[in-house]
Amino acid sequence: MALQEACGPFEGTMSIVYRCQACDYRMAMLTNQMETQMVRSLGVKIGGRAREAAPMETLRTNLQGKRQEVAVPDRAKSASKCPFTGVVTEALEASQLQWTAGAQARMARVPAFVRPMVQRNVEDYAAQSGKMVVDESVMDAMKGQLGI
Amino acid sequence: MKTYHDIATDGGSDVAGQVADQMARLSSRLARVGHVVAIMSGKGGVGKSTLTAALAEAFALMSHSVGIVDADINGPSVALMTGVRHHVPHPVPGGMSPATSASGVKVMSMDLFLQHDSSAVLWEAPSQRHAYTWRPMVEMGVLRELIADTAWGALDVLFIDLPPGSDRLPNLADLVEDRAAAVVVTGPTAVSHGVVARSITAAADVAGLPVVGLVENMSSYVCTACGHEEYYDRSGSGAAELAAAHDIPFLGRIPFDSRLALAADRGEPFLAHAGDAPVGRAIMALAARMKDYLQL
Structure with a gap:
């Protein structure tokens, strides 16, 4: 839910x-x-x-x-x-998107002081791409832009 | 279908844990307080607050560190009587700053937070309608905060000036648990004795507080010109009999002296200037008996 x-x-x-x-x-x-x-x-x-x-x-x-x-x-x-x-x-x-365990683990490695900004950018990207779930493929797509 | 009783947790709020933390904070504060003494009466207008302020001054004169919590949330008066209404509590290390009277008594009261002398005590809510459902809980929480969140430092005695009636007494007993004792104040009339009898029962039997004793206030009038003392009831047996009937000590009779009332109205110390007046001697004697009880 x-x-x-x-x-x-x-x-x-x-x-x-x-x-x-x-x-x-x-x-x-x-x-x-x-x-x-x-x-x-x-x-x-x-x-x-x-x-x-x-x-x-x-x-x-x-x-x-x-x-x-x-x-x-x-x-x-x-x-x-x-x-x-x-x-x-x-x-x-907060996010209404679901995050997979793998994506969450990768996000946890992002320095805390920039994590909220990175999370927002990832979620914006996922929403624009019509995705309901943030998984590692979304993270990979953002990798080049954000360095995560 | 799941029901309320199937809910195993409160969703991570840990309300019970937060309430336990509040009580732990209170216990930690009281650990630096030697004795908590509630001044109470079932009857309004018997001079509880005036007597509380004077007793606190008496203990301060005897070189004890003293504080007063004004537990009359809706009708606070102690700040005015101790001359500290101007003080605005502010955060300091360890809590909020109490006011300090000219006698060195530390004071915390709702009155210190209110904008005007005539400000009613109202709490933020979507509506004040049906406030009877939640207002007592706010007042209980605020009383806890006034005691627990004031940076009292180390105190020998913390007086708690209770409002008239005995309804707040069980709340106080829950907050301070086995740390408090009660001094019950009555007026000299049979009506007052009758109402106060119920308070003594409430203190001892319902709240389970040890009762230091009963004081009869305004039992006589002392002429400030010639010193003549006129008793309301010369036999003076009513209050003593009331105390005996409840098996508690009768701590004494305090005469009415307009100078004490005026000093309270002006927020000025009384005993330091008029301690040799009959009322001054009676209050000092009362304080001495309380000291014996508290083993100070």
């Missing part, structure tokens, strides 16, 4: 549609406003935390009418207020 689309959030509710790339079966999820807010109230990050929470992150991020001098944690400025929207947006921004 691949994430196909997300609508919302509208008044705290959003819909998410997954699609089977083999048979086109689709499944939708609908988030509930109050449950979403309860998760948000826990101060946890859906999808897991890569970094430790900033001190008083929940308070500084979610309090309305706070003093202008109160520093809002950096990652909260740009992140979605909704814990589910945030993780879905990240997923939508």
Whole structure:
């Protein structure tokens, strides 16, 4: 199943549609406003935390009418207020193409600081070529251009 | 068809692990705190916050390192009473910076984050409707953050000024586990005694907190001109009987003195300037009894 689309959030509710790339079966999820807010109230990050929470992150991020001098944690400025929207947006921004194990292994050898750019270029190339799967043949075709 | 109960994991969010991390952070912070003392009462208006500020000043005068967490998320007052409303908490190594009063008491309160004195405490949400479903959880999380994420340093005593009622008490007990004790404050009236009786039961039996004792606040009025002391109930037996009925120590009676109320309104220390007044002596005596209990 691949994430196909997300609508919302509208008044705290959003819909998410997954699609089977083999048979086109689709499944939708609908988030509930109050449950979403309860998760948000826990101060946890859906999808897991890569970094430790900033001190008083929940308070500084979610309090309305706070003093202008109160520093809002950096990652909260740009992140979605909704814990589910945030993780879905990240997923939508991420690749919707499937990568074979061999292609993933080759990508892992690309230096980390240029990996996102290389991945984007490979995926753009695959999409333009009408491919649903990035395999080593796609990587080979890009090899000359990107040196991977 | 799979059901909710067939879901083996939470998709990598590890919510339980994140909550465990939050509690570990709190435990780590409290490891540098000698004693946590909750000042509570079932009744509003009995002077909990004024007494908390004065007790913290008393401990500071006795050369102890002291902090106050204002646990009244929606009606904070400790920052004003300790004269630190101007302080804006900011990130420092190890957490957020607490305010420090003229007496050297460290303070953390919602009030330090709010723009205006009249600002209501509201939380970001798609809608404030049906906020009863999630607002208590936010407040619990914020109380945890106020305690755990403040860079207190090493403290001998951390006072927690609880809001009126006993509904926040079980939350606090869950957060600090076996680290806290409670001081219960009552007014001199029979109505106050009746309401506070329920709080004592809530503290001891429901939350499982050890109760340091009961204090009767504003039990008399002291004339600032001639020093005459007028009791609300001269027999003074009501609070002592209440304490005895619940098998907890009666810690004493604190007279009302308008100078203490004025000092709190102005955010000024009181004991350092008027410690020899009857109310000052009573608060210092109360602090001394608490010190004995805490073995400080």
